Amino acid sequence: MAVVSKKIPAPDLVRVRTALLSVSDKTGIVEFAQALHQRGVRLLSTGGTHKALAAAGLPVIDVSEITGFPEIMDGRVKTLHPLVHGGLLSIRDDAEHVDAMKAHGIEAIDLSVINLYPFEQVRAAGGDYPTTVENIDIGGPAMIRASAKNHAYVTVVTDAADYAEVIAALSKNDGQTTYALRQRLAAKAYARTAAYDTAISNWFAEALEIEMPAYRTVGGVLKEKMRYGENPHQSAGFYVTGDNRPGVATATLLQGKQLSYNNINDTDAAFELVAEFPPENGPACAIIKHANPCGVATGSSLVEAYKRALACDSTSAFGGIIALNQILDAETAQEIVKLFTEVIIAPDVTDEAKAIIAAKPNLRLLTTGGLPDPRARGVMAKTVSGGLLVQSRDNVMVEDLDLKVVxxxxxxATELEDMKFAFKIAKHVKSNAVIYAKDGQTAGIGAGQMSRVDSARIAALKAEDAAKALGLSAPLTKGSAVASEAFYPFADGLLAAIAAGATAVIQPGGSMRDEEVIAAADEHGVAMVFTGVRHFRH
Structure with a gap:
């Protein structure tokens, strides 16, 4: 049964007389407390925060002095007490609440400054199970939620970034905060505890290998408000989830203007693709446009890998995203700046390369410190109207598959290597996807078509255009391997690839007409292998 409100109107201005400070992250807390003290605010605190404030010479009262109960159980129990929560939850204009406060010796708390045990950081650092559990805060979220619920009278601060605004409000309003400020801080407080609980629940699901928990939440911290979304009329923000996976969310922007919504989406696609190629196996480059690769290649050097990737479709590469699997060097940087490029992302960059890129101030340069593990487990989410689609990451690699010659x-041996290369790329191309590859280089890419036949033809046309641009006598599809991310439902898609010059085919298999497709391959002397795994990407 719902609780009925007494409908007592919230006051606009509330004077801050007593503040409770209990923070794990003590950044700026001493200075904030000093500013409060200078305005005559009484300071209450706990544990390490109390020690820090006392060491700074501030007259701070330990909460245990208020409750008459010591901090016990390694700090697990210290603020879970009626004298604390009563002070946070009491409605000052409710006569019954005021009488209860007097009867039980409860004093009002007007400002609560609380941040939480560093659960997210411990989890990201790979803390063991007991350590991670120990960093689940209980008293902190309880006080935050109590304060936020009673925002009509209590100002709740959960972020050191808000200290200055609160002090400014107290200065402007003669030691009082406004209702509008208290509302905004309360909303932020609930979002903070929701994100915190999300991190905890998702960690439990991972630790206990619960693939699809009964309740699924997604939490993140706003990294930056974006200029707009996919289009100028759409608003957007970039939220980070605390996942340690190297990539655009954790990268350092060394130069260039703010990344756009589309930049971030495309850069993520590019870096996840190039991560399929371990740096110890040699240099690799992926060039992405609108979340699809327009060229991918390996090479004996990074600059060669870049040139070979560019050769696949230099027209589409204009204004694209370049992802590298090794440290960006000067020679490669010198080649890249010849073409208009939006973003470069790499594990690292040499000082010489950095200086070359600096000549293009609008070119974004991101370094990540490493590559994401393509085999790592994880989940991916996508919103739909009224719901959320969640799936495990596609972490299957072609090297781990038992390829079946049919x-x-x-x-x-050469065709097999080209097959594997092409199938790696197919995993990162929008369905329907068809990829021609030869000698560790994409020859043509057909992406996102409604028909697999059309994807094969478009990829072949692009290969022909590339051959003309390079002055080649024949497109690289001649003698290539072709990969399809899903099975051929009919032989027509395969025949289109054979017409383009493919001599070897890799596909998942599993169609009702597999025998028909195999017969077509045999008729043309084409080798074909089944992977048993498809890579739909929508």
Missing amino acids: TKRAPT
Whole structure:
């Protein structure tokens, strides 16, 4: 049964006479407390915060002096007491609440300054199970939620970034805060505890290997408000979830203007793709446009990998995103700046390369410190009207698959390597996807078509355009391997690839017409392998 409100109007201005400060992150807390003390605010505190304030010479009262109960159980129990929560939750204009306060010796708390045990940081650092559990805060969220509920009378601060605004409000309003400020801080407080609980619940799901928990929440911290979303009329913000995975969310922006919504989406796609190629196996480069690769290649050097990736579709690469799997060097940087590029993302960059990129001040340069692990577990989410689709990350790598030769002719060693290369790329191309590859280089990419036949034809046309631009006598699809991210439902898609010059095919298999497709491959002397795994990407 719902609780009925007494409908007591909230006052606009509330004087801050007593403040409770209990923070794990003590950044700026001493200075904030000093500013409060100078305005005559009585200071209450707990544990390490009390020690820090006392060491700074501030007259601070330990909460245990108020409650008459010591901090026990390694700090697990210190603020869970009626004299604390009564002081936070009491409605000052309710006669019954006032009588209860007098009867039980409860004093009002007008300002609560609380941040939480560093659960997210401990989790990200890979803390063991007992340590992670110990960093689940109980008293902090309880006080934050109590304060936020009673925001009609209590100002709740959960972020050191808000200290200055609160002090400014007290200065402007003769030691009082406004209702509008208290409302905004209360909203932020509930969002903070929600994100905190999200991190905890998701950690439990991971630790206990619960793939689809009964309740799924998504939490994040606003990293930056964006100029707009996919289009100028859409608002957008970039939130980080605290995941340690190297990538655009954790990268350092060394130069260039703020990344746009589309930049971030495309940069993530580019870096996840290039991570399929371990740096110890050699240099690799991926060039992305609108979340699809327009060229991917390996090479004997990073600059060669870049040039070979660019050669696949230099027209589409204009204004694209470049992802590298090794440290960006000067020679590669010198080549990249010849073309208009939006973003470069790499594990690191040399000083010489950095100086070269600096000549293009609008070119964003991101470093990540490493590559994401393509085999790592994790979840991905997508919103739909009224719901949330959640799935595990597609962490299957072609090297781990048992490839099955289904044609009369087996692929040569070279064809097999090209097959694997192409199938890696197919995993990162919007469905329907068809990729031609030869000698560790994409020859043509067909992405996002409603028909697999159209994807094969578009990829072949792009290969022909690239050949003309490079002055080649024939497109690289001649003698290439072709990958399809899902099975061929009919032989027509395969025949289109064969017409483009493909001599080897890699696909998941599993169609009702597999035999028909295999027969077509055999008729043309083409080698084909089944992976047993598809890589739909919508």
